[in-house]
Amino acid sequence: MATYRALPYGISDFGRIRRENYYLVDKSSFIPKLEETASFLFLIRPRRFGKSLFLSMLRHYYDINEKDNFQELFKGLWIAEHPTWNQGRFQVMHIDFSQIGGTIDALEENFDGYMRMKFTNFARKYATFYPKDYLDELNKYSSASDIMNYVHDAAKNQKCPLYLIVDEYDNFTDTVLNEKGENIYHAMTHASGFYRDVFKKFKGNYDRILMMGVSPVTLDDLTSGYNIATGITMDARFNQMLGFSETEVREMIRYYQSAGVLQADEEQLITEMKPWSKSGGTDKGKKCNS
Numbered sequence: 001m002a003t004y005r006a007l008p009y010g011i012s013d014f015g016r017i018r019r020e021n022y023y024l025v026d027k028s029s030f031i032p033k034l035e036e037t038a039s040f041l042f043l044i045r046p047r048r049f050g051k052s053l054f055l056s057m058l059r060h061y062y063d064i065n066e067k068d069n070f071q072e073l074f075k076g077l078w079i080a081e082h083p084t085w086n087q088g089r090f091q092v093m094h095i096d097f098s099q100i101g102g103t104i105d106a107l108e109e110n111f112d113g114y115m116r117m118k119f120t121n122f123a124r125k126y127a128t129f130y131p132k133d134y135l136d137e138l139n140k141y142s143s144a145s146d147i148m149n150y151v152h153d154a155a156k157n158q159k160c161p162l163y164l165i166v167d168e169y170d171n172f173t174d175t176v177l178n179e180k181g182e183n184i185y186h187a188m189t190h191a192s193g194f195y196r197d198v199f200k201k202f203k204g205n206y207d208r209i210l211m212m213g214v215s216p217v218t219l220d221d222l223t224s225g226y227n228i229a230t231g232i233t234m235d236a237r238f239n240q241m242l243g244f245s246e247t248e249v250r251e252m253i254r255y256y257q258s259a260g261v262l263q264a265d266e267e268q269l270i271t272e273m274k275p276w277s278k279s280g281g282t283d284k285g286k287k288c289n290s
Contacts, residue, residue: 004259012052014060018073023255025248027054028079030241031061035084037237038230040209045233049242051212055094055165058210062090062163065125090163090207091126091155093118098168115144115198119151129160145201152205164206170213203228249273 008022017024027050034041045051060066060073067088074080079087100107100114123130123138134154141147155162202209211229232238244252253269256262 004256004261008053012056014053014056015066015073017053023252024077025244025252026077027241028057028061028074028077029082030238031058031079032082032084033237033241034210034232035086037232037235039207040228040230042211042229042231043233043238044213044215045242047214051242052096052167054242055167055210055212059092059094059165061087062208063092064088064090064129086208090161091122091129092163092165093122093206094165094167096167097170111195111198112144116142116147119144119147123147123151123154126160130154130158145197148198148201152201155205161207162205164202164209166209166211168213169211170215246270 005021005023008017008024011017011022016022060069061079066073070083070088071080095115095118100111120138123135127135138147138150141150152162154160209229249270250266253262253264253266257266
């Protein structure tokens with residue numbers, strides 16, 4: 001059995017990384033900074049910068065169902081000694097638009113199916129916070145739009161704070177723009193387009209929203225439908241929130257050198273990495289109103 005923490009290559013599940021003792025670079029000190037900046041945030045970074053893992057950390061931190069697991073998951077991290085008032089306070093909706101695919105003819109149908117699945121699973125996950133007939137009533141609706149409206153209204157009635165986390169918000173729209181052209185892309189993101197419509201439903205229904213992606217193009221085209229986001233992409237306070245700083249890389253190298261699994265020279269490794277970093281890297285009846 002290994003006596004050192006393995007690298008979580010290809011793993012973006014924060015809970016698994018912590019419970020299985022993988023190596024983790026602590027980015028939890030950015031949580032209060034995000035809270036202090038605004039309630040609705042937008043950030044873009046290149047691929048392979050650790051966006052999904054960071055968002056997974058936020059999910060575990062804010063999820064009311066994970067509240068009692070806080071010390072287990074965050075022990076030894078900066079935030080464990082500096083928790084914010086919002087820790088474990090939200091029902092968290094997580095959407096990853098990279099999961100939507102298929103042909104252009106089936107895209108709207110696949111999108112509706114994905115959103116229907118996400119909101120139905122969300123309702124089941126937090127059903128104990130709602131009246132006993134909550135899920136029975138939910139089953140009366142079939143379209144994603146109706147299910148979303150039902151979930152949002154129920155949360156408001158129960159005074160349950162919601163946190164929306166959107167990963168890869170522009171994944172399939174960028175693909176459509178690049179492969180199918182501007183006309184089809186425009187139909188999705190403007191006027192009564194199905195993608196624009198869902199962002200209109202986000203406004204006013206969540207206490208906090210954080211969206212991440214790789215390009216500002218889609219958000220620019222959605223501004224009339226979703227115009228509440230504060231962009232933090234160029235905010236210097238968040239420069240090191242994703243990716244690794246040189247200090248963090250050096251700490252990692254020294255850790256694996258001390259564990260006896262890395263023999264390479266530290267300075268040589270740093271020298272080899274720097275050109276890549278400059279080019280962008282490789283990239284029961286509960287109460288809610290408490």
